[in-house]
Amino acid sequence: MNSVAGDEGIAVSRIVVIDDHATFADLLSGALNREVDLRCIGTANTLEAGVALCIKDEPDLVVIDYRLPDGDGLQGAERILRALPSMRIVMLTGDPTSQAMQRAASLGVCGFLPKDGALSILLDVLRTVRQGEFIVGPALISELLKPRQLEVSMNPGLTARELEVLQLMSQGFDVTANARTLAISAHTCRGYVKSILSKLDAHSQLEAVATANRLGLVGAVGQ
Missing domain, CATH: 1.10.10.10 (Winged helix-like DNA-binding domain superfamily/Winged helix DNA-binding domain)
Known part of the structure; x- marks a missing residue:
């Protein structure tokens, strides 16, 4: 992992946000940068740009939307994990299906959360998620x-x-x-x-x- 030390020696997780809604990506980036232990190092609005950014900068975590204009987040996660097997990926979706969740788990995605969920829950997941785990938002479990x-x-x-x-x-x-x-x-x-x-x-x-x-x-x- 490429975590860096922030103020007072606090470990800071470097995060890339991949989402086709530029406003959402910017708002999430700003929210991450207000936290002392999280930092957004870049955003991308397409699958291709997101994969390239992750391979170039090797962040600690990736937050990726399930639906992207040039593919879905699962395809992006698969490509990122093929290049960077230890990457931690959290996927956001507004339209969950059990098939998507099962495929995400099988690929090695670490978290699957509702896009309209609370920011505090996303931040908690980003702080605690570990490679090999699969955290699902309770609302999505209900759907499953x-x-x-x-x-x-x-x-x-x-x-x-x-x-x-x-x-x-x-x-x-x-x-x-x-x-x-x-x-x-x-x-x-x-x-x-x-x-x-x-x-x-x-x-x-x-x-x-x-x-x-x-x-x-x-x-x-x-x-």
């Missing part, structure tokens, strides 16, 4: 788990505690919060998550939740 006519299968060997962890995962909570809810250690909770991913043949928590929904193992949020 809307009832669909999907084939229901039997429980693929999940224990009662694993089902509890899975249900909490489906509500968008992180490992620390889930561990606190279940009165177990974060280390133990991570072990349950690892087991769940293995049993559901999933590569991320989002994939596990999507598979569990298809199998009828979890209900829609709010039920």
Whole structure:
């Protein structure tokens, strides 16, 4: 990573914003630059320009819109990660679909958030997201788990505690919060998550939740 030290030695994450709405990109850039630990080092309004900027400047994080005039953000994320495998990418969308979220998770995108969501949530995600994680906004989890006519299968060997962890995962909570809810250690909770991913043949928590929904193992949020 290319984080630099800011005032008083604070680590500053360098961020590129890729969005076809210039006003939105400028507003987000300004908001990032008002934070002591975040800095926007450039914006781009097309997929091609965004990919080129990321490869040239190698930022720590990329915020990319799902819909761009010359392609979609998933195509951009795939190209960026092919060139810079350790890049952390957060995708914004105003029109989420479960297919897009699942593909984003499989590509290695770190976060998938609603474009009209709170700025504070985006800033928190940018500060905490790690390579290999997949953070989804709660509103998008609800969209993912809307009832669909999907084939229901039997429980693929999940224990009662694993089902509890899975249900909490489906509500968008992180490992620390889930561990606190279940009165177990974060280390133990991570072990349950690892087991769940293995049993559901999933590569991320989002994939596990999507598979569990298809199998009828979890209900829609709010039920």
